Amino acid sequence: MPRSAQETERIRERELRIVRTARQIAEQDGWSAVTVRRLADAIGVSQPILYRHFPGGRDEIVERVVIDGYTELAAAMRVPGDGADTLPALVAAYLAFAREHPAVYEAMASARTGIVFASSETPAILREGFGMLERAVGGESDRDRAVRAELLWSTLHGISQFAAHDRLDAALDDVREDAVAALFARHP
Template structure:
């Protein structure tokens, strides 16, 4: 028998269940295990119900995971309360986020999507996360273009460190020295 959705299920609740199931499967088995068929079986919905909520199928589901991931990252990267060092906060928080949420991080940065970065069409959660980098590297009197380039370089540096650390290509004994060096590179 084909699973089906309860007739009165709220579309927002169905979407939430689908996205949560995608993250759960990815966290335990990797993104290759996330298929529409697998998600339907996982949550007891029929495949047509999944496509009704996400007409773009798996790719659209992963995009939603990605957007939610950037929203969560933006929240964590937000200016620290009572702390004055935004740069150190961004460096430490970003790398901790990547380490704590490896499947989510992979979806955010390595999944092929239709989402465009660095344009007016970029979804707000992505712009909010980038805003934390921008605030961390901006200095009084700095030209906007220079600040954006520095923010992109900080983000790129941290992404490289996060990926190399995840694949155990960096010496863990050097972590504090590495973080200190990154911060020193970007101090205004």
């Protein structure tokens, strides 16, 4: 039986609330605290209702957080300009996102999900974000561009992880961002 527009909106709103609450709990208490029971209690629904929205339970909710996180990261990395002109702003946007959303970034970087990377099955938003990295670093061939983008992504991830665990001097953030952009700048 077809759903009314009002019912469809109510379902969408509840799903957004579930995901938002999972993010809030993770930011406050870590991902291990995000359980179906705690989520159901926090939003005032029964566990079966939560499973009706996310049949895969917690894993499906975390996967949604990961996709939403990559969507938000891609939006943050959309900076004016094209190619190498965008590299410093893209580096700064990536690192700011990881710093401002530590639990979401943690899920994006390390949660076990069914999301496939570096494949034709990779969700479009992930391919779009990686494409931004590729365009920013350039390269002589598709393969060279992909490797350079992977190296930039790995570098940004490493910086994000060290910063999240207070292993880097925050006073050097701007200098570090400029240095990363210089390392990956296109060479004639």
